[in-house]
Amino acid sequence: MKRSLMGKFMILNILLVAWLILGWAGESRAEVLLRVGMNSADVGQLDPHLTSKTPDVALLQWMFNGLVRFKPGSMDPRNIEPDLAEKWTSSPDGKIWTFELRKGVKFHRDYGELTAEDVVFSLQRAMNPKTSAFTSDFAQVKTVEAANPYTVKITLTNPVPFLLGLVSNYHAGMIVSKKAVEKMGEKFITNPIGTGPFMFEEYKAKQYVSCVAHKQYFRGAPTIDKIIYRYIPSTSSRELAFRSGEIDLFYGDRDQRWVERMRGYKDTVIDVFGPGEHRSLHLNMTIKPFDDIRVRRAVAHAINRDEMVQFLGKDVAEPAWSIVPNGYLGQTTEGIPKYEYNPEKAKALLKEAGYPGGFSTKVMITNVESLLKPMQVVQEQLRKVGIQIELEVLEHATWHAQIRKNLSAMVLYGAARFPVADAYLSQFYHSRSIIGTPKAVTNFSHTKAADKEIDDARTETNQKKQLELWKSAQQKIMTECAAIPVFELKQVFGRRANLDYGNVLEGSLNLGPVIDEKSHFK
Amino acid sequence: MIKFVLNRFLLSIPTLLAILTIVFLIARVIPGDPASVILGDSASQEALENLRHRLGLDQSLIQQYIQFITGVFRGNLGDSLVSGTSVMREVLNVLPYTIDLTIAGVLIGIVFGVPLGILTALYRNSFLDFIARILSLIGLSFPAFYSAILLIIVFSLQLGWFPVISSGNLLDPVQRLHHLILPACNLGLIMVAYVTRATRSSMLDVLREDYMRTAKAKGIPGMVILFRHALRNALIPIITVIGLYIGVLVGNSVLTEIVFNRPGLGKLIIGALNQRDYTMLQGLMVVYSIIIVITNLITDLTYGFSDPRVKYS
Numbered sequence: 001m002k003r004s005l006m007g008k009f010m011i012l013n014i015l016l017v018a019w020l021i022l023g024w025a026g027e028s029r030a031e032v033l034l035r036v037g038m039n040s041a042d043v044g045q046l047d048p049h050l051t052s053k054t055p056d057v058a059l060l061q062w063m064f065n066g067l068v069r070f071k072p073g074s075m076d077p078r079n080i081e082p083d084l085a086e087k088w089t090s091s092p093d094g095k096i097w098t099f100e101l102r103k104g105v106k107f108h109r110d111y112g113e114l115t116a117e118d119v120v121f122s123l124q125r126a127m128n129p130k131t132s133a134f135t136s137d138f139a140q141v142k143t144v145e146a147a148n149p150y151t152v153k154i155t156l157t158n159p160v161p162f163l164l165g166l167v168s169n170y171h172a173g174m175i176v177s178k179k180a181v182e183k184m185g186e187k188f189i190t191n192p193i194g195t196g197p198f199m200f201e202e203y204k205a206k207q208y209v210s211c212v213a214h215k216q217y218f219r220g221a222p223t224i225d226k227i228i229y230r231y232i233p234s235t236s237s238r239e240l241a242f243r244s245g246e247i248d249l250f251y252g253d254r255d256q257r258w259v260e261r262m263r264g265y266k267d268t269v270i271d272v273f274g275p276g277e278h279r280s281l282h283l284n285m286t287i288k289p290f291d292d293i294r295v296r297r298a299v300a301h302a303i304n305r306d307e308m309v310q311f312l313g314k315d316v317a318e319p320a321w322s323i324v325p326n327g328y329l330g331q332t333t334e335g336i337p338k339y340e341y342n343p344e345k346a347k348a349l350l351k352e353a354g355y356p357g358g359f360s361t362k363v364m365i366t367n368v369e370s371l372l373k374p375m376q377v378v379q380e381q382l383r384k385v386g387i388q389i390e391l392e393v394l395e396h397a398t399w400h401a402q403i404r405k406n407l408s409a410m411v412l413y414g415a416a417r418f419p420v421a422d423a424y425l426s427q428f429y430h431s432r433s434i435i436g437t438p439k440a441v442t443n444f445s446h447t448k449a450a451d452k453e454i455d456d457a458r459t460e461t462n463q464k465k466q467l468e469l470w471k472s473a474q475q476k477i478m479t480e481c482a483a484i485p486v487f488e489l490k491q492v493f494g495r496r497a498n499l500d501y502g503n504v505l506e507g508s509l510n511l512g513p514v515i516d517e518k519s520h521f522k
Numbered sequence: 523m524i525k526f527v528l529n530r531f532l533l534s535i536p537t538l539l540a541i542l543t544i545v546f547l548i549a550r551v552i553p554g555d556p557a558s559v560i561l562g563d564s565a566s567q568e569a570l571e572n573l574r575h576r577l578g579l580d581q582s583l584i585q586q587y588i589q590f591i592t593g594v595f596r597g598n599l600g601d602s603l604v605s606g607t608s609v610m611r612e613v614l615n616v617l618p619y620t621i622d623l624t625i626a627g628v629l630i631g632i633v634f635g636v637p638l639g640i641l642t643a644l645y646r647n648s649f650l651d652f653i654a655r656i657l658s659l660i661g662l663s664f665p666a667f668y669s670a671i672l673l674i675i676v677f678s679l680q681l682g683w684f685p686v687i688s689s690g691n692l693l694d695p696v697q698r699l700h701h702l703i704l705p706a707c708n709l710g711l712i713m714v715a716y717v718t719r720a721t722r723s724s725m726l727d728v729l730r731e732d733y734m735r736t737a738k739a740k741g742i743p744g745m746v747i748l749f750r751h752a753l754r755n756a757l758i759p760i761i762t763v764i765g766l767y768i769g770v771l772v773g774n775s776v777l778t779e780i781v782f783n784r785p786g787l788g789k790l791i792i793g794a795l796n797q798r799d800y801t802m803l804q805g806l807m808v809v810y811s812i813i814i815v816i817t818n819l820i821t822d823l824t825y826g827f828s829d830p831r832v833k834y835s
Binding site: 041042043044045050051052053129130132133134135136186189190204205206207230232233234236237240241243244246247395396397398400401402415438439440441442 | 552553554555558559560561562563565567568569572604605606607612615616667671674675678679682685686687689780781782783785789790792793796797798
């Protein structure tokens with residue numbers, strides 16, 4: 001009895017001392033910690049070749065590099081700069097690309113120096129459907145070879161619209177360590193190894209991923225020692241945690257009122273940046289009455305973009321006039337049919353099509369607010385010209401499955417893709433991508449109007465001609481009025497005023513700010 | 523008594539089997555595909571099919587079902603479709619948080635609810651009764667996420683006493699308690715309301731009984747009447763309500779967990795549902811069912827302690 005009491009006392013004592021030491025040690029070390037709050041309940045997949053989800057790619061970009069990179073803070077394809085490759089050349093016919101690698105680049109932990117072998121392995125992994133979700137991007141790549149330990153040669157069957165994009169620090173272009181993948185196999189997902197400024201440290205399910213500085217990063221050791229990337233799915237919780245000083249950087253609410261309110265707090269900066277997630281209203285031409293072009297045009301004239309942008313907010317939204325998002329290479333509004341807001345014209349077109357009193361139709365929409373709210377605005381706008389929309393609000397994953405089964409007459413869809421017109425045109429407007437077909441992606445309207453232009457542009461080496469083809473594709477699809485571009489919604493992040501990214505954040509293809517060796521607290 | 527416990531466990535097996543079958547089927551009937559949720563909307567069909575194959579989703583329903591059920595009876599809940607980690611491990615990781623929160627919520631409910639219920643029964647239709655009834659009605663109808671945000675604004679932002687991210691380190695008892703208080707109060711609020719109402723109505727019934735008048739006539743002191751005669755007799759319905767609501771509480775903790783960023787079973791199940799993580803969903807249902815069976819059993823056993831007439835055979 002006495003002994004056990006003593007024992008309890010001892011344990012208590014030890015705990016107390018340990019607690020004091022730990023607490024003291026924690027305070028004395030001036031570790032620069034960046035705490036991030038992300039809009040997600042959990043991690044998806046920490047493998048750059050498998051995931052395209054915001055919470056994953058925004059994090060992975062801090063751990064990996066591509067052969068080339070988008071200038072930090074920019075998503076302009078014209079601002080591509082060297083990353084793991086120091087320089088590159090291409091053959092006159094655009095079919096052979098040679099990349100000279102930077103020497104002395106170290107992988108995380110003890111995975112050694114990056115060589116051409118890793119690059120070859122990584123790109124081949126990205127082309128393999130068993131290990132990659134982006135194989136279709138590499139359809140024209142014939143071989144990837146190592147000419148010597150620091151030279152990589154890529155041979156194409158046909159030239160592609162933008163090869164540098166494929167090997168940039170985005171999606172499948174991220175270079176992984178061959179040794180690490182071979183050693184860990186399927187476990188690589190929970191233990192990613194790259195060359196980036198931060199390396200993976202720990203994952204706590206449903207809580208956070210932590211990363212530590214990669215001291216041997218080839219651009220120099222980062223100033224920030226550690227990043228804790230917390231999964232905080234509730235917007236109000238992220239905001240409250242930020243205001244109470246528990247996080248420094250967080251995914252915001254893409255809502256004007258929220259942005260304005262947050263900007264009113266001291267010590268708070270709200271960044272609004274690209275890419276805008278483009279939203280088009282796809283009209284399913286296999287469902288009556290949308291088989292009639294007059295009806296489609298009537299819908300187009302009934303959409304009031306100014307009102308929509310006013311509703312969503314001038315800082316976070318902008319109107320869209322082309323089916324290809326603003327800022328993408330090849331996007332244009334010149335010479336493209338523009339369906340201005342004109343309810344009278346809409347009514348006249350409906351009358352001409354045999355629907356003088358309008359009609360009603362069923363439309364499915366997700367319960368995710370960033371799509372549901374705009375769809376309700378569309379519903380209201382169409383009601384004014386006599387088109388009654390019965391909205392069927394579905395849970396998000398259910399909605400995704402149903403709209404791919406050809407069940408909704410209209411699909412308001414949003415996405416951010418690689419900023420070259422081809423990505424959008426191929427996935428949304430090529431007949432190959434029609435929903436319900438074997439190679440289906442997201443062609444909800446069933447348009448085939450511009451197949452030839454899209455295909456030809458893919459292999460066109462003369463950039464001027466390529467731009468012409470893309471323009472003509474946009475023209476044809478807009479003339480057919482298969483889809484109506486409505487608006488774009490930008491990315492919103494909040495941060496402490498003293499957090500300096502080290503770059504000017506205008507756009508980020510990886511959908512989150514770039515945190516690298518230059519980022520620091522002022 | 524042991525026989526009774528064993529019996530109850532055996533009887534719960536068919537129920538469990540029925541629940542599992544229903545969950546298995548429902549999970550597959552709702553539209554939505556785990557593979558496309560995992561890979562995102564620009565994944566090629568080829569990649570999707572490969573993933574489906576890897577996850578075993580291309581097998582027939584019967585095959586998947588048999589695999590699942592035999593797994594459960596071997597104590598293996600399988601691996602999460604999304605993260606690839608073992609379902610059991612994920613559950614065990616968050617279970618302490620859920621148990622902490624539930625027990626704390628129930629304790630708050632009992633500590634505040636029972637006395638409040640007794641008082642309102644004793645002073646029926648008084649001002650106190652009136653106020654307490656209104657408050658418990660508010661407690662019942664107040665959305666948990668809203669009360670959670672109010673608590674955070676007052677106690678975390680204004681006063682700075684508690685953190686917003688309440689996922690305290692389990693190995694640090696001080697931090698564990700510190701991070702538990704606000705979420706527990708939030709959850710306890712509902713429990714206080716339930717327990718107050720149950721105690722009040724049960725006490726009112728007992729107070730009307732003839733033996734209460736007899737006890738008073740015999741000159742037994744008020745406190746003894748109240749606790750030994752009235753409360754003890756009123757206890758069984760109160761225990762029933764508490765037992766019943768422990769199950770509800772485990773489910774209700776979802777909103778509290780989300781707002782306070784606590785790991786827990788509720789958050790796990792919402793995540794699994796959104797991502798169509800079938801194996802995780804099924805595994806969680808097994809765990810939930812077991813928790814309900816155990817709480818019901820404990821409730822039944824507590825009856826015996828409060829009322830010696832209850833026999834277990």
